[in-house]
Amino acid sequence: MKKKITHILMLLLMSVLPGCFTGVESTGHVTERDVQKATAEAAKHATASTLTAWHDSVPAWRPGKQFYVTDDQVRLLFARATDYDVDSIRLAGTILYYDGYDTGSMLDNRPTVNLRFTDRQHTYVYRTDKTMDEFQASYSIPMLVDMDAVHHVARQISGQDLYVKTAIWYDIATDEMLRGRQFIKVHIDSVLPGNKVLPLKVLFTAKDNGDKACLWMTDGNTLMQGRDFDALFSLRDIRRSYSSISDANWRRIVNGQVAEGMTKEECRLAKGAPKSIRQLPDQRGLREYWLYDGGAYLYFVDGILTNNRK
Structure with a gap:
C-alpha cells in the first residue's frame, strides 16, 4: 500500500513540477495547495476511511434525540416558540432534545420544515427552509452536535490503543x-x-508516561483536511513503516525536531508538509527550500538537510 501511495504521489507531483523531472535548469515553485492536492489524490486512490460515519437523516429523527450545544450564539438561529429573553439565555454546554417538527410557509408550494428543540424549559424553533424530501443524510445545524454521532464514533475507538499522528x-x-x-x-x-x-473531542493517555490530552476531530460527515480520524490516528505502529530511519532520528521525529543530515522524508515526518517548496537546481546539485509559517524553513542540498530556521 505504501509503495502504491508513493507511486501515485510522484506521478501527481510530476504534473505540477515538470521542470524538476525533465532536467530543465529552472527555478521551480510548488505551493502548499499543490503538495496537499497531490497527497490527497494519492490517498484517495489508495485508501478508504477507517471509521464509519453516522448517517441519520432528519426524517428518521425521533422526539428525544439529543444535541449538544457548543456555543451560546446558537440562540440567534432560533425562532422563539416560548417566551424567553434572547440576550440572557445561555445554552452552551447543555443538551437540547428534538421535539418534532411542523411545516412553515407554503411559498412556491413548498412545505418547509421547522425543527423544534427543547431544554425541558423552553422550546426553540429552527427554520430549515427545506422540505422533508430535500434533507441529506449528513444534514447538520450550526453549533449543535448530534450525540448519536458522538456515541457512534465512541463505540468504534473508545478503549482502543492507537498511534497518534x-x-x-x-x-x-x-x-x-x-x-x-x-x-x-x-x-x-x-x-x-x-x-x-469540529464536532468530536477525543481524550487520550500516552501509554509510556501517562500524559493526558485531547484532539478535535470531524465526525466523518464533514470534510476538513487534516482533522479526520485517519489524519490524526493510526491503527498500526508507524515506526514499522520506516525501519531504515535510525533510532536517534526517530526520537527527533517523535518530538517534531530536525537535525542536519536528515533526509527529506525524515523532515516531512518531523515537521509535516511545508507551506511551499522552492527548488533551485544548479551545476552543484538540487537546492531546495521548504517554507513554513512564521518564517521557518528547511534547506536541502540533494535531498539532505543542511540548514534550517525554526
Missing part, C-alpha cells in the same frame, strides 16, 4: 494548545462532543 495536542480542561509527541502509542479514554468547528 500529530504533535499538536490540546489541554483537556482549558482547550489550550500543547506541544505533544507524534507517532506514539496512546489509549483512547473517551469521545465527547466537540466545538462549533
Whole structure:
C-alpha cells in the first residue's frame, strides 16, 4: 500500500513540477495547495476511511434525540416558540432534545420544515427552509452536535490503543494548545462532543508516561483536511513503516525536531508538509527550500538537510 501511495504521489507531483523531472535548469515553485492536492489524490486512490460515519437523516429523527450545544450564539438561529429573553439565555454546554417538527410557509408550494428543540424549559424553533424530501443524510445545524454521532464514533475507538499522528495536542480542561509527541502509542479514554468547528473531542493517555490530552476531530460527515480520524490516528505502529530511519532520528521525529543530515522524508515526518517548496537546481546539485509559517524553513542540498530556521 505504501509503495502504491508513493507511486501515485510522484506521478501527481510530476504534473505540477515538470521542470524538476525533465532536467530543465529552472527555478521551480510548488505551493502548499499543490503538495496537499497531490497527497490527497494519492490517498484517495489508495485508501478508504477507517471509521464509519453516522448517517441519520432528519426524517428518521425521533422526539428525544439529543444535541449538544457548543456555543451560546446558537440562540440567534432560533425562532422563539416560548417566551424567553434572547440576550440572557445561555445554552452552551447543555443538551437540547428534538421535539418534532411542523411545516412553515407554503411559498412556491413548498412545505418547509421547522425543527423544534427543547431544554425541558423552553422550546426553540429552527427554520430549515427545506422540505422533508430535500434533507441529506449528513444534514447538520450550526453549533449543535448530534450525540448519536458522538456515541457512534465512541463505540468504534473508545478503549482502543492507537498511534497518534500529530504533535499538536490540546489541554483537556482549558482547550489550550500543547506541544505533544507524534507517532506514539496512546489509549483512547473517551469521545465527547466537540466545538462549533469540529464536532468530536477525543481524550487520550500516552501509554509510556501517562500524559493526558485531547484532539478535535470531524465526525466523518464533514470534510476538513487534516482533522479526520485517519489524519490524526493510526491503527498500526508507524515506526514499522520506516525501519531504515535510525533510532536517534526517530526520537527527533517523535518530538517534531530536525537535525542536519536528515533526509527529506525524515523532515516531512518531523515537521509535516511545508507551506511551499522552492527548488533551485544548479551545476552543484538540487537546492531546495521548504517554507513554513512564521518564517521557518528547511534547506536541502540533494535531498539532505543542511540548514534550517525554526
